[in-house]
Amino acid sequence: MLSFEEILKGCVKNDNGCKEMMYKSFYGYLMGIILRYTKNIADSEELVNDSFIKIFKNISSYKSPQNTEELHKSFKGWIAQIASRTAIDKLRSSKAQFYVDDLSEEEHPASPVSIVSELHVNDIMKLLNHLPDTQRLVFNLYEVEGFSHDEISKMLTIPESSSRVYLTRAKNKLRTLYLSTMVHSYEKNG
Numbered sequence: 001m002l003s004f005e006e007i008l009k010g011c012v013k014n015d016n017g018c019k020e021m022m023y024k025s026f027y028g029y030l031m032g033i034i035l036r037y038t039k040n041i042a043d044s045e046e047l048v049n050d051s052f053i054k055i056f057k058n059i060s061s062y063k064s065p066q067n068t069e070e071l072h073k074s075f076k077g078w079i080a081q082i083a084s085r086t087a088i089d090k091l092r093s094s095k096a097q098f099y100v101d102d103l104s105e106e107e108h109p110a111s112p113v114s115i116v117s118e119l120h121v122n123d124i125m126k127l128l129n130h131l132p133d134t135q136r137l138v139f140n141l142y143e144v145e146g147f148s149h150d151e152i153s154k155m156l157t158i159p160e161s162s163s164r165v166y167l168t169r170a171k172n173k174l175r176t177l178y179l180s181t182m183v184h185s186y187e188k189n190g
Contacts, residue, residue, distance in 0.1 A: 004072050011059050023052055029076065030083045036140045037087035039129050047090055051083040058082075084145055088155060091137055127177045135170035142167050 002010070002021065010018025030051055034044045065074045128136050134156075141147045141155070142163070149167075153160040 004075075005068060008059070008062075008064070008071070008075065011056060014056075019056055022055075026076075026079060030079065033080050033083045034087050035125065036128065036144060037084070037091060037137060043090070047087050048083070050090075051079070051086045054082050054086060055079050084140075088137065088141075091133060092156065123181070127174055127181070130177055131170050131173055135166050135173065138163055138166040139170040139174075 002018070007018045007021050007025075011022050027048060030048045031044060034047045034051070038044045038047065062075065062078055064071055128139065131139065137156070138152060141152045142149065147155070149160045149163040152158075152163040156163070158166075
């Protein structure tokens with residue numbers, strides 16, 4: 001059995017066996033990332049495959065850390081960034097532009113909402129799929145990927161204040177969906 005470092009070196013040398021091992025090893029991981037951005041499984045599968053094409057095309061430019069113990073974690077971070085950007089590019093290209101519909105931060109001030117910590121991952125995924133695309137995208141970029149509003153505004157070519165408003169709207173809608181889910185759950189069990 002090859003070590004991860006050997007598989008990585010094989011991929012750099014364009015070895016198909018190593019590429020297959022890499023693909024099988026990280027397919028589920030990248031699918032999990034892509035599913036945060038898309039609702040459709042077929043689109044997600046296509047985006048995962050597009051991500052792997054980019055990964056294999058650019059694998060020689062991957063800068064591995066000095067400490068080989070951190071190699072796997074570092075590589076996962078690198079491919080996660082490729083996958084999330086691939087999904088963002090797809091969403092951006094499928095919409096000519098994001099409609100801001102006269103958003104103003106004063107009308108929709110940012111408010112702290114902390115419902116996520118009490119939910120399971122599958123519950124969160126179901127709730128996220130009920131959000132409009134732009135709200136889901138901003139929520140993922142900010143809360144999950146850790147991008148700043150400034151970075152999000154540049155990625156999506158929207159004003160920074162719009163990013164804040166979309167995040168607030170997403171959190172408020174998630175809160176409403178969560179409360180409605182809890183009420184239905186209580187009624188079934190009650």
